[in-house]
Amino acid sequence: MTFEHIAAKVAARERLTEDDALFLFEYPDLIAIGELAAAANERKNGRRVFFNVNRHINHTNICVNRCNFCAFSKTAEEDGAYCLDMEEIRNRAVEAASQGATEIHIVGGLHPDLPFDFYLEMLSTVRDASPKLHIKAFTAVEIEYLARLSSLSISGTLEKLKEAGLGSLPGGGAEILRKAVRDRLCPEKISGEEWLGVMKEVHHAGLKSNATMLYGHVETYSDRVDHLRRLRDLQDETGGFQVFIPLAFQKENNPLGHLKNPLSGGVDDLKTLAVSRLYLDNFDNIKAYWVMLGEKIAQTSLCFGVNDLDGTVVEEKIGHDAGASSPQTMTKENIVDMIRKAGRIPIERDTLYNELRMY
Numbered sequence: 001m002t003f004e005h006i007a008a009k010v011a012a013r014e015r016l017t018e019d020d021a022l023f024l025f026e027y028p029d030l031i032a033i034g035e036l037a038a039a040a041n042e043r044k045n046g047r048r049v050f051f052n053v054n055r056h057i058n059h060t061n062i063c064v065n066r067c068n069f070c071a072f073s074k075t076a077e078e079d080g081a082y083c084l085d086m087e088e089i090r091n092r093a094v095e096a097a098s099q100g101a102t103e104i105h106i107v108g109g110l111h112p113d114l115p116f117d118f119y120l121e122m123l124s125t126v127r128d129a130s131p132k133l134h135i136k137a138f139t140a141v142e143i144e145y146l147a148r149l150s151s152l153s154i155s156g157t158l159e160k161l162k163e164a165g166l167g168s169l170p171g172g173g174a175e176i177l178r179k180a181v182r183d184r185l186c187p188e189k190i191s192g193e194e195w196l197g198v199m200k201e202v203h204h205a206g207l208k209s210n211a212t213m214l215y216g217h218v219e220t221y222s223d224r225v226d227h228l229r230r231l232r233d234l235q236d237e238t239g240g241f242q243v244f245i246p247l248a249f250q251k252e253n254n255p256l257g258h259l260k261n262p263l264s265g266g267v268d269d270l271k272t273l274a275v276s277r278l279y280l281d282n283f284d285n286i287k288a289y290w291v292m293l294g295e296k297i298a299q300t301s302l303c304f305g306v307n308d309l310d311g312t313v314v315e316e317k318i319g320h321d322a323g324a325s326s327p328q329t330m331t332k333e334n335i336v337d338m339i340r341k342a343g344r345i346p347i348e349r350d351t352l353y354n355e356l357r358m359y
């Protein structure tokens, strides 16, 4: 196999194999991979780059799981453990709507004591705060937990959540799907197969979702490729994923932070985004999440196949508790400026990738 062979396949719009993706991860010429990914992206999306105006709400950090990469979760007794009440949730949603947000992104820990009604009330509270807000909430991991809590099936749980205002799902909780890695990262979490199974039901329920991959800890390139292959296979089947978001591992305040993983850093971030663009030919959008990448790598990634910069975020806990040095929030003007300075066209989108405004 040669790089030229893979480049010819990309030019001919032929699907890449797992071996091709592995070859690209191991190939030392980042710029060549980036050029190929940028061309593949431009064929799909031109020079347009999406962002949205959103606000995150992490309703609680109390969690029954103790994932080894997580600096956010606490037991109920620990200092810093919290659970927002409905008034606090409502205030955040009202403030977001008044600042022009179109999306509320809600995820949190797996709280041992909250009833299923809390989650329904949280959705209806946000929905009632403003009809303009799309609610993107709960990872596949939380959905499985809520199904156990409510004693309903996954599809029954989704139906109830939809009735209360759920609009789509974020892509968290995927981590690395392969069992050997997952056992080291998060032995208490649902398996990779279960994560995919929940997403399949989400898509069958008519909801869109996102997909992530947490990278840069104990995994190998082969584990990453296996992860991408499973996402691509499910996407072939359902078409329900809107975007792929690689999440760069943040090292502070968690048990895996001491590891010296050679697969991390700016070059690896850009390569991971570029290979994802090339291999995931059935995903329209590849997102650089600036919270984990930092502003400069996120902006640079627009020349490496990325066409989405996430949003304004406002209040971020998961990455920042783990040491992310990016700001808490980004103004719309700042995101527009980043995109323009990369020679691209900023497009504000809604959660479902409808175009709202060109800048």
Ligand code: V47
Pocket: 069, 070, 071, 107, 139, 169, 170, 171, 172, 173, 174, 175, 210, 211, 212, 214, 245, 247, 248, 249, 250, 251, 254, 289, 292, 310, 318, 319, 322
């Ligand atoms: O599921 C936890 C990850 C995820 C760390 O769908 C960590 O639009 C890095 O999924 N270092 C939550 N990552 C965030 C997430 C997300 C973010 C932005 C947009 C979307 C979307 C989804 O954060 C968790 C986990 O995979 N995470 N700890 C850490 N130390």
Ligand code: SF4
Pocket: 063, 064, 065, 066, 067, 070, 071, 072, 073, 108, 109, 110, 141, 186, 189
């Ligand atoms: Fe809990 Fe999610 Fe953190 Fe795991 S990653 S400990 S499930 S909050």
